Amino acid sequence: GENVEQHPSTLSVQEGDSAVIKCTYSDSASNYFPWYKQELGKRPQLIIDIRSNVGEKKDQRIAVTLNKTAKHFSLHITETQPEDSAVYFCAASVIQGAQKLVFGQGTRLTINP
Amino acid sequence: NAGVTQTPKFQVLKTGQSMTLQCAQDMNHEYMSWYRQDPGMGLRLIHYSVGAGITDQGEVPNGYNVSRSTTEDFPLRLLSAAPSQTSVYFCASKTRTSGTSYEQYFGPGTRLTVT
Numbered sequence: 001g002e003n004v005e006q007h008p009s010t011l012s013v014q015e016g017d018s019a020v021i022k023c024t025y026s027d028s029a030s031n032y033f034p035w036y037k038q039e040l041g042k043r044p045q046l047i048i049d050i051r052s053n054v055g056e057k058k059d060q061r062i063a064v065t066l067n068k069t070a071k072h073f074s075l076h077i078t079e080t081q082p083e084d085s086a087v088y089f090c091a092a093s094v095i096q097g098a099q100k101l102v103f104g105q106g107t108r109l110t111i112n113p
Numbered sequence: 114n115a116g117v118t119q120t121p122k123f124q125v126l127k128t129g130q131s132m133t134l135q136c137a138q139d140m141n142h143e144y145m146s147w148y149r150q151d152p153g154m155g156l157r158l159i160h161y162s163v164g165a166g167i168t169d170q171g172e173v174p175n176g177y178n179v180s181r182s183t184t185e186d187f188p189l190r191l192l193s194a195a196p197s198q199t200s201v202y203f204c205a206s207k208t209r210t211s212g213t214s215y216e217q218y219f220g221p222g223t224r225l226t227v228t
Contacts, residue, residue: 043219096142103155
């Protein structure tokens with residue numbers, strides 16, 4: 001089955017700097033890669049996703065890149081703000097059907113003012 | 114729309130007790146899933162359903178049962194609670210309709226402690 005590894009487990013950056021979180025996956029059949037943000041005590045919320053037919057996707061200060069050959073994908077947050085502090089999870093699945101997400105272990109991002 | 118709702122928010126059980134975690138969605142989504150989240154870990158899929166009357170096992174199904182009698186509801190039953198089932202449980206739903214959004218919508222979670 002699918003296995004998703006996520007690094008780093010914790011990340012601390014200065015406000016205004018960029019943050020990068022990386023994930024690798026094992027199953028070449030996976031074709032959908034969402035990123036979720038989870039604040040303390042809250043539900044996971046989708047912040048950006050990418051399909052395997054696209055190499056990069058941007059939404060304002062966040063972007064995701066995908067390298068299918070190497071089976072890895074990354075989240076990039078630019079101009080970080082204090083409200084970006086949260087735990088971020090990557091996931092992988094087949095987009096068709098019930099979308100059985102396999103999650104990475106999470107990255108706790110702290111933005112220092 | 115209320116989206117995905119879960120009850121209760123918190124629950125404490127003794128080992129061996131049984132209970133049902135409730136999940137409902139009002140978005141007419143065909144797909145529904147249950148995940149558990151343990152400290153320091155990502156979410157893991159317990160069971161999922163692709164429509165009323167159809168359920169299947171996920172990554173960690175042991176000790177849990179599900180049923181899907183209606184499109185809206187997808188309860189998760191713990192048959193005989195064990196301390197290893199202490200976790201936060203999230204229900205999620207997704208539309209079958211493909212298009213520009215493939216998002217799974219998560220409920221607020223149920224924090225379960227088994228003593």
